[in-house]
Each structure stands twice: as C-alpha cells, then as structure tokens.
Amino acid sequence: AQTVTQSQPEMSVQEAETVTLSCTYDTSENNYYLFWYKQPPSRQMILVIRQEAYKQQNATENRFSVNFQKAAKSFSLKISDSQLGDTAMYFCAFMKTSNFGNEKLTFGTGTRLTIIP
Amino acid sequence: EAQVTQNPRYLITVTGKKLTVTCSQNMNHEYMSWYRQDPGLGLRQIYYSMNVEVTDKGDVPEGYKVSRKEKRNFPLILESPSPNQTSLYFCASSPWTGKNGYTFGSGTRLTVV
Numbered sequence: 001a002q003t004v005t006q007s008q009p010e011m012s013v014q015e016a017e018t019v020t021l022s023c024t025y026d027t028s029e030n031n032y033y034l035f036w037y038k039q040p041p042s043r044q045m046i047l048v049i050r051q052e053a054y055k056q057q058n059a060t061e062n063r064f065s066v067n068f069q070k071a072a073k074s075f076s077l078k079i080s081d082s083q084l085g086d087t088a089m090y091f092c093a094f095m096k097t098s099n100f101g102n103e104k105l106t107f108g109t110g111t112r113l114t115i116i117p
Numbered sequence: 118e119a120q121v122t123q124n125p126r127y128l129i130t131v132t133g134k135k136l137t138v139t140c141s142q143n144m145n146h147e148y149m150s151w152y153r154q155d156p157g158l159g160l161r162q163i164y165y166s167m168n169v170e171v172t173d174k175g176d177v178p179e180g181y182k183v184s185r186k187e188k189r190n191f192p193l194i195l196e197s198p199s200p201n202q203t204s205l206y207f208c209a210s211s212p213w214t215g216k217n218g219y220t221f222g223s224g225t226r227l228t229v230v
C-alpha cells in the first residue's frame with residue numbers, strides 16, 4: 001500500500017516571499033502520478049500541479065513548481081511570490097496508474113499555509 | 118460549466134436516521150468516487166465506480182452504500198448513520214484515467230448527533 005507523508009502541519013510566510021511545502025511518499029510502483037491540491041476556506045479542492053513519475057522534468061504552473069526526486073520519493077511544492085490568496089490547506093496526493101482499475105488518490109494529512117500581509 | 122455538484126452542503130442528523138448525499142457530474146466522466154476528510158487523516162476513499170452499475174469498495178467503506186444507475190449520478194447512502202461518520206465528504210470524478218487530476222465537488226459537511 002502507498003503512503004504519503006506531509007511533515008509540516010502548519011506553515012506561515014510573509015506575502016511576496018517563497019515557501020516550500022514538503023511531501024514524501026512510499027511505493028513500490030514504477031508508474032504513478034503525484035498531485036498537489038489546494039483547499040481554501042471555501043473547502044473546494046483545487047488541483048494546483050501534477051507530475052508524471054516517468055518524466056524527469058519538474059512540473060511548473062506559473063508561480064507553482066515542484067521538486068520531484070523519484071529515487072528519494074520526495075515531491076515538494078514551491079510557491080514563489082506568495083499571495084494572500086494562497087492561504088489554504090495543501091494536500092499532496094499519490095495515484096498509481098491502472099488500466100481500467102481503481103486509480104484512487106492517496107492523500108497526505110495536509111499542510112495549512114498562511115500568508116501574512 | 119463543467120462541474121461536480123454535491124448536495125446538501127451542510128447536514129445535521131441524528132443517529133440511525135437514513136440519509137443520502139447526492140453527487141452529479143456533467144462531464145460524461147466514467148469514473149466517480151467518494152472520499153471523506155478528517156483532521157489529521159487527510160482524505161480517504163470510501164467507494165468508487167468505474168461506470169454504470171460497476172461499483173466497489175475503497176479504503177473505508179463500512180457503514181456506507183453507493184449506487185450508479187446513471188452515468189452522471191453517484192449518491193452516497195448512510196443507512197444508519199453513527200457519530201463516527203461525522204466528517205467532510207467529497208465526490209470526485211474523472212474520465213477513464215485520473216492522470217490529469219480529478220474534479221471535486223464542493224463538499225458536504227455531515228454532523229451525526
């Protein structure tokens with residue numbers, strides 16, 4: 001079974017600064033996907049960024065980027081030029097690929113990020 | 118607008134009173150799933166469905182039922198709710214593969230007293 005660990009329950013950072021959220025996972029699979037989801041106070045689950053395990057290049061989406069270290073099973077999220085709207089709970093999630101099977105998401109316990117004005 | 122619609126958004130009920138949380142998606146997605154979110158535990162899968170009339174258990178199915186009679190709808194049924202089912206529930210959907218991420222509903226906050 002897969003496990004996902006987020007070791008930082010809470011973090012805070014000044015607006016406009018850069019912050020990195022850590023995530024490690026444990027799996028014996030070779031083909032999988034990793035995701036970061038954002039959950040603002042509205043409770044909506046919003047996909048921030050995704051990474052395919054077989055791609056060595058780190059994914060980026062505007063101010064959001066990841067540092068994917070497959071051998072170390074690490075998948076950290078970097079938020080640059082942080083904004084007040086980035087205040088949210090962030091979940092790291094793992095998905096094993098499956099042909100016509102259950103591609104469930106295995107989530108970490110989340111990191112609550114607060115951006116300070 | 119492509120979306121997953123969950124209802125109700127909030128629900129308070131008493132132990133043992135049957136309830137249904139509805140979920141509907143308008144994206145013609147084959148795959149649908151239910152998760153519950155609890156503090157310190159993240160989100161955990163309850164049930165999933167690969168297509169109409171095809172459902173199976175996830176990691177925490179005890180006390181829940183689902184059905185998939187139509188492609189767009191995937192209701193979650195609690196036939197005899199108990200206080201340990203107090204949680205935040207999410208419905209999610211995706212095409213055949215979830216590699217591009219899932220679309221989540223806006224969540225249902227359930228309290229069982």
